[in-house]
Amino acid sequence: MISDAVAIRRRRFGNAMTYSFLLALAVIYIFPFIIAVVTSFKTEPDATANPLSLAPNPATTSAFHQLSADQDFFTWVKNSVIVTLSVTFLRVFLDSLAGYALARLRFRGRGAAFATIVAVMAVPGVVLLIPKFLIIRQFGMYDTYYGMIVPLLVDAAGVFIMKNFFESIPVSVEESARIDGANIFRIYWSIVLPMARPALVTLFILSFQGSWNELAQFIISAQSASLNTLTKGVAQLASGQLGSGNRYPLKLAASTLMTIPVALLFFLFQRRIMNASEGAVKE
Amino acid sequence: MAAITFDDVSKTYGDGFPAVSELNLDVNDGEFVVLVGPSGCGKTTALRMIAGLEEISSGEIRIGDRVVNNLPPRDRDVAMVFQNYALYPHMTVAENIGFALRMRKVPKAEARKRIEETARVIGLVDHLNRKPKQLSGGQRQRVAMGRAIVREPQVFLMDEPLSNLDAKLRVQMRGEISRIQRQLAVTTVYVTHDQVEAMTMGDRVAVMRRGVLQQFDAPQRLYEAPANLFVASFIGSPAMNVLEGTLGLPLPADIDASGKRLAVGIRPEALSLAKNGEGPRVRGVVQTVEALGPEQLAHVEIEAKPVLVEDVLEGLVDAEHSDELAEIMTDGHATVIARLDASASVRPDDAVELAVDTRKLHFFDLETGEACR
């Protein structure tokens, strides 16, 4: 029989162990980002000579000046914003439409449609790079916003999330609306969509993050510099096609800037994201 | 306002399960009709067919003189209160009540007036700007009622609207719904599995079982003249005592019992402690006594065979008379329940003689389960 004091001491020791593990890991996970931010305020020689130092010597904002003076960078930001916003809003809308039809509306072929969407979900994205390029070119959408945006507008996973959510809403609410005189479109727009807010937020976050961070789709759908997004532009910057030297402060400044929107979204909707894996269940 | 007519209505689901079989029912204009029966008896399906939420396999439903078989719910001019209320969670009370008016493009000013009037009727004037989440269960129930009232529909449909409330609130709301219905005189069909609700609220009550209408009558008639063994054991609490044979009790002259196996049904209040006089009686030993204040229920084991046909058992199971069911199942003896005066002195193990009020006896044909008339 262990005495209480020993048990408590043991538990304290256990907690201390856990905390030290957690702290060490947190340092490993956070430190690289701190270095990235700090280095973007360094000069190139300083960054190369003292890669670990957290005190820029001398501190300079020249990397940011350089970026803001660079017309290209603004083009990248503009394109990323255009593409991300179009993709996110349209995708949330189209996925929720399809999810609702699959969850609630009765029509012949519904099962087959759902099975197809699930099968499509299983096709790995990278395999589709060449096929997508071929079709975008065939449709004359190459090197246009349409070619960059339209293929991203629908994702089967989003349809799946919305379908699951709609199925968790009690049918009687929709039945009540039907008796109250609402037609299908009205029920979808005024009743079901507002009730699906948690799932819509989840899908919004996933879509925003996905399209903001997307690279491969933009590589294969456009080639003009004027259609470069942040990911594509910064990637080209990284492979050193522009200018000489390692230019790490500049590259890291660009990476830091492009991370800000998703980071903001992440901190804003932290709790929602942390629960996303549990599925979009009703509040 | 309108009458509702079921004309040979059947509903069969895809898997061949008949939820409702050849239902014929006439609900008069302004009448309050309760559909009651054990779960799975088809009462909710019948209600949803009136609403247009369930397709009709065969037969015809008319609201007023319109056949509504193929009419979508919104064109039927009916309002429905759901068991879980089905309030729109993102709308305020006022928006919930006003939604149907908005759908019908009622002018804003008139809509506001009607919403306020309705709020007064249901007593939620001070809560119009709250969301359903901020309301108590009873208040949500009222909003659901309000949503139906504001429509001024031809028909109210209610699907177990009180089953999510606690016992006290349920009694209170029962009275309130009856009052509102009388006041508005809207034809109402009300579904419940609770026979007390059915008996206290309905102008007429339709008892259903396995998709088949058993009896459609005024509550008192159901009690006094049940059409068959199922209705007899389903209606009434405690349930009617049903025993095989006639126990030597005298048959009314108008019953032709020749060649039939009979069962006799005795309501608990038809039994009383026998005084010295003459008259038909049964003898037995008291098992338990439940004192209920003004009266007491004596469980008396007598020399008779209980009736164990399905009609009776099912009626008992679903009317939540499970303890009586347990008693029946124990041994070959029958236990009858007698509703006795509080002053009667009975104790367990007493041997008693119970006088039978022969005017209140019911006789059934054991083969068919039908009452002998």
Next chain:
Amino acid sequence: MATRVWKRFREPGIRGHEAGAGWLFLLPVIVILGLFLVLPIAMAAWVSFSDWNGNGSPLGAHAHWVGLANYRDLLTTPGLDQNNFGEALRNNFYYVLLVVPIQTAVSLFLAVLVNKRLKFVGFFRTAFYFPSVTSSVAITILFLFLFSPSGAINKLLSYLGATGPSWIYDPRGLFHVILGQFGVNQSGGHLANGVFLGVTYWDWLAGPSIAMCVFIIMAVFTTSGTFMLLFLAGLQGIDESVNEAAALDGASEWKKFRHITVPMIRPTIFTVVTLGVIGTWQVFDQIYVGTKGSPLNTTLTPAYLSFDTSFNNNNWGAGAAIAFILFAIIVFLTLLTRLATRSPDRVPRRRRFALTGAIGDEKVSRIGVGS
């Protein structure tokens, strides 16, 4: 017949024009998925059997049917194509072999740590998840900096008295380096002469190159947060009383983890492994941003090779063929993991019986105490 259809359309019945609305709601999704997923796959399949060189439309006169030639070049005909493909397969194979187990273990470990009821646990969850939301471009740039020859990692190693390798410029295979420590170097004979897919047996055994190790570490760093969330959901599904019962039975933390936690989250483990395998065979962004396959092709992956062959070398037939072979590999491995999941699937079900049995016993004993 026609009139009946017409009548049904005119008299829609109680559910209104629901079928029409259903298809209308689905239309955008179906059209887009069809046009940008199903159709392109068919088109790419055709290209993989053709000699199209990027001029004009692959459906026009510029493309000719060449049968299985593209596949033969990759799989059976010795040459540069085959050599590149073999190396890409080897590189990605080692990448998968290391990343999948490590990221599964790390994310499970993180999940167990942050599943405890401790203060600040929310902060730690956030910290571990954060790398998952950043873009692969930003992370790759950061890792190129950290792992540059004079970068932060080597600086750190020098503080510890070690000299770091030149990381992304180092093509040496990890296993070769380790074997070299034991004096085993490239031998002659069978290992040097035997060749499979244009790569010698000895080179098949190279392991991931030091350069590839950077991407391996990066993959673990960025994905462990996502999978941690999956595990966390699994862990929170475990009934606390099971752990308490085990604790009462005197199980140590490790034994509880080994005999209670792991079996109960086995389904999640298989999900994570499956998703891991699918994801790790698709390495593209990092290579595109970081190394483009260098040094000496040791960070080349099939996904990048497929892209490079098509877009940069205009050998579209071969590029499409690589994509389809990669597709086949991923489908095959997914089915394999499915198969592997099937038998252990019965374990939780049995456990459930055991659990209800235990609850039953408890009831019995309680009744026993009561009477």
